[in-house]
Amino acid sequence: MGKGGQSEGNGAQCEENMAAWLLGVNTLKIQPFKLPSLGPNDVRVAMKAVGICGSDVHYLKSMSCGDYYVKEPMVIGHECAGIIKEVGSKVKSLAPGDKVALEPGIACWRCKPCKEGRYNLCDEMKFFATPPIHGSLANQIVHPADLCFKLPEGMSLEEGAMCEPLSVGVYACQRANASPKTSVLIMGAGPIGLVTLLAARAFGVSKIVVADVDEVRLAIAKDLGATAVIKSSQNMEDVGKELELIKEALGGAEADVTFDCVGFGKTMTTALKATSRGGKVCLVGMGHSDMTVPLTPAAGREVDIVGIFRYKNTWPLCIDFITSGKIDVKPLITHRFGFSQKEIEEAFATSARGGSAIKVMFNL
Amino acid sequence: MELGEEENKAAWLLGVKTLKIQPYHLPPLGAHDVKVRMKAVGICGSDVHHFKHMRCGNFIVKKPMVIGHECAGTVEEVGSEVKSLQVGNRVALEPGISCSQCHLCKDGRYNLCREMKFFGSPPTNGALANLVVHPANLCFKLPDNVSLEEGAMCEPLSVGIHACRRAKISPQTKVLIMGAGPIGLVTMLAARVFGAPKIIIADIDDSRLSFAKDLGADEIIQVSTNIQDVGEEVVKIQNAMGANVDVSFDCVGFDKTMSTALNATGAGGKVCLVGMGRSEMTIPLTPAAAREVDVIGIFRYRNTWPLCIEFLKSRKIDVKPLITHRFKFTEEQVEEAFETSAQGGNAIKVMFSL
Numbered sequence: 123m124g125k126g127g128q129s130e131g132n133g134a135q136c137e138e139n140m141a142a143w144l145l146g147v148n149t150l151k152i153q154p155f156k157l158p159s160l161g162p163n164d165v166r167v168a169m170k171a172v173g174i175c176g177s178d179v180h181y182l183k184s185m186s187c188g189d190y191y192v193k194e195p196m197v198i199g200h201e202c203a204g205i206i207k208e209v210g211s212k213v214k215s216l217a218p219g220d221k222v223a224l225e226p227g228i229a230c231w232r233c234k235p236c237k238e239g240r241y242n243l244c245d246e247m248k249f250f251a252t253p254p255i256h257g258s259l260a261n262q263i264v265h266p267a268d269l270c271f272k273l274p275e276g277m278s279l280e281e282g283a284m285c286e287p288l289s290v291g292v293y294a295c296q297r298a299n300a301s302p303k304t305s306v307l308i309m310g311a312g313p314i315g316l317v318t319l320l321a322a323r324a325f326g327v328s329k330i331v332v333a334d335v336d337e338v339r340l341a342i343a344k345d346l347g348a349t350a351v352i353k354s355s356q357n358m359e360d361v362g363k364e365l366e367l368i369k370e371a372l373g374g375a376e377a378d379v380t381f382d383c384v385g386f387g388k389t390m391t392t393a394l395k396a397t398s399r400g401g402k403v404c405l406v407g408m409g410h411s412d413m414t415v416p417l418t419p420a421a422g423r424e425v426d427i428v429g430i431f432r433y434k435n436t437w438p439l440c441i442d443f444i445t446s447g448k449i450d451v452k453p454l455i456t457h458r459f460g461f462s463q464k465e466i467e468e469a470f471a472t473s474a475r476g477g478s479a480i481k482v483m484f485n486l
Numbered sequence: 487m488e489l490g491e492e493e494n495k496a497a498w499l500l501g502v503k504t505l506k507i508q509p510y511h512l513p514p515l516g517a518h519d520v521k522v523r524m525k526a527v528g529i530c531g532s533d534v535h536h537f538k539h540m541r542c543g544n545f546i547v548k549k550p551m552v553i554g555h556e557c558a559g560t561v562e563e564v565g566s567e568v569k570s571l572q573v574g575n576r577v578a579l580e581p582g583i584s585c586s587q588c589h590l591c592k593d594g595r596y597n598l599c600r601e602m603k604f605f606g607s608p609p610t611n612g613a614l615a616n617l618v619v620h621p622a623n624l625c626f627k628l629p630d631n632v633s634l635e636e637g638a639m640c641e642p643l644s645v646g647i648h649a650c651r652r653a654k655i656s657p658q659t660k661v662l663i664m665g666a667g668p669i670g671l672v673t674m675l676a677a678r679v680f681g682a683p684k685i686i687i688a689d690i691d692d693s694r695l696s697f698a699k700d701l702g703a704d705e706i707i708q709v710s711t712n713i714q715d716v717g718e719e720v721v722k723i724q725n726a727m728g729a730n731v732d733v734s735f736d737c738v739g740f741d742k743t744m745s746t747a748l749n750a751t752g753a754g755g756k757v758c759l760v761g762m763g764r765s766e767m768t769i770p771l772t773p774a775a776a777r778e779v780d781v782i783g784i785f786r787y788r789n790t791w792p793l794c795i796e797f798l799k800s801r802k803i804d805v806k807p808l809i810t811h812r813f814k815f816t817e818e819q820v821e822e823a824f825e826t827s828a829q830g831g832n833a834i835k836v837m838f839s840l
Contacts, residue, residue: 188773188776189773235753235754238754240754240778242778243753243754243777243778297778385772390771399590399598399600399785400590400593400595400598405771405772405775408772408776409772410772411770411772411773412768412769412770412771412772413768413769413771413772414766414767414768415766415767415769415771416765416766417744417759417766417767417769417781418739418759418762418763418764418765418766418767419543419544419765420783421759421781421782421783421784421785422543422762422783422784422785423598423783423785424595424597424598424652424783424784424785425783426780426781426782426783427771427775427780427781428775428780429774429775429776429777429778429779429780430775430776430778431753431776431777431778
């Protein structure tokens with residue numbers, strides 16, 4: 123896991139493990155990836171389904187994402203599922219042949235946030251494809267067994283890979299206390315807005331309004347269960363008008379919980395104004411760092427802003443939601459590619475384009 | 487008015503910076519009301535704002551209104567159904583009458599009631615008067631060792647208490663307070679009593695900072711009004727804390743103070759916005775949200791008087807040092823009192839004695 127360097131040493135018929143390496147801006151190359159040796163609590167997994175995330179695209183385009191910088195070649199990708207090939211000497215929960223979905227981040231379990239159960243905020247987090255940690259768009263990777271979750275019969279590997287983005291939506295709903303009592307507004311119908319929509323429905327929310335600038339994405343949201351969709355603009359002057367539409371869509375009321383899955387001044391302004399007193403705005407999207415927002419009037423109505431960083435302890439719940447049919451992630455997978463040089467480049471270009479491309483999935 | 491009955495007078499806000507003491511006709515006493523003779527009334531920043539601008543936020547003074555809401559006095563008359571109070575009781579008043587019918591009230595969040603009638607928030611008349619009529623359940627009996635001035639101080643102290651509750655202050659939370667004005671100070675007093683192990687307070691005014699130090703701040707930090715200084719000030723704050731800032735209270739409410747609070751607070755912490763400086767702010771919200779630093783809003787308070795009184799009675803909180811100036815309820819002194827409060831600086835709480 124992580125750095126890789128030592129050879130596998132598992133005997134004969136060991137074909138060379140290949141991975142998609144990020145070498146520079148817009149430069150991805152499939153090259154050998156030497157795995158570390160298998161620790162007693164690790165498993166070796168053959169990757170079968172790997173999705174592309176907005177952060178992966180960001181790294182490709184700029185070799186950075188937020189405060190993280192890619193300073194040396196790094197394997198990309200983190201939304202993944204596969205089949206166990208080998209288990210470490212102490213692993214009892216998994217066996218070769220098991221289909222698993224992987225939670226990307228290895229926390230340290232020694233720092234304060236870890237010990238308090240907020241391991242997503244770990245000071246020493248090692249997360250697939252967050253530099254300098256290698257990702258999982260590879261033939262095989264090595265990972266701690268406790269971060270590999272067995273998929274029940276009937277759940278596909280692609281659905282397994284979707285647990286990662288779905289976890290963001292599920293965790294956001296947990297932090298924001300979405301429930302049958304809360305009406306919900308979601309700003310943004312991209313992959314994150316859509317998984318948040320699916321999660322909100324699974325959490326029992328009955329009124330969900332989704333706003334976006336893109337009609338195609340709004341139509342997808344409607345199909346996925348949004349009670350109403352609203353076409354918004356990028357124009358600050360339209361906030362007032364859009365608030366009227368949102369209110370009308372909510373039957374004349376304000377939203378109890380709003381998820382900003384975009385993260386710009388305008389979406390956050392709308393979110394703060396559209397949320398009822400005592401409600402919550404959950405900022406999920408990471409559009410702009412600095413934002414100009416009407417914070418004081420919102421705080422003066424006790425509208426709290428809840429932050430989100432990735433997720434914690436969400437895989438078992440995601441797997442439950444998918445196997446019980448409460449959540450169907452399959453419609454989100456709009457494009458599929460194989461694991462070849464030509465295809466990885468095309469896949470990332472497709473994902474970067476946005477629009478009708480929601481989740482681009484690699485099948486290995 | 488009956489023969490021999492005194493004429494009730496109050497301080498009426500008639501226009502910008504125009505306060506006049508004039509007759510104030512009280513409504514009849516309801517079955518659950520009491521009539522209270524006002525003895526101590528403090529001036530709040532919002533009163534000053536109404537005085538200077540005839541408005542405060544979304545509240546606009548459209549007709550003459552009695553000012554003032556931080557008050558305590560003695561019960562003169564009780565309504566027919568009132569059992570909890572008697573004539574002669576000394577009481578501190580919670581200003582706001584909520585509707586008890588909306589879902590916010592019924593959910594226990596009555597401070598957010600849309601039909602709230604609050605002393606001195608237009609159009610509801612305030613309490614800077616000889617006498618007021620108020621629901622008995624909003625009048626809290628003061629123990630013998632708590633003065634009427636301390637009773638009036640329960641109102642601003644309640645803001646600090648409510649903020650500390652919403653922000654979940656405990657012996658585990660190290661606290662940063664932006665602003666050492668009256669609100670920053672009551673927040674500090676409340677944080678201390680809720681067990682905060684370390685409290686740092688920041689302000690631009692070094693005399694307010696030394697006042698805060700005397701009141702018990704562990705560290706004081708002088709900051710500027712220059713947004714470029716945020717980075718450097720955050721480092722100073724974090725070094726002074728020697729550990730993560732768990733909770734920050736912005737008791738000022740400007741871009742700079744909020745940016746400092748957001749950047750200085752450790753991952754998983756909270757920033758509580760108490761101050762109402764600016765409506766719109768340009769702030770580094772995303773990086774804070776991506777560290778799960780939540781922003782908690784505050785509107786007035788709820789269910790705080792009994793706790794305030796308990797803290798005052800047990801001397802766990804001493805609000806008396808905050809009362810820096812006193813005035814009488816006369817035409818000459820009323821305007822001077824407001825000007826003194828408006829000037830800020832070494833004027834923390836200006837109190838009327840009636």
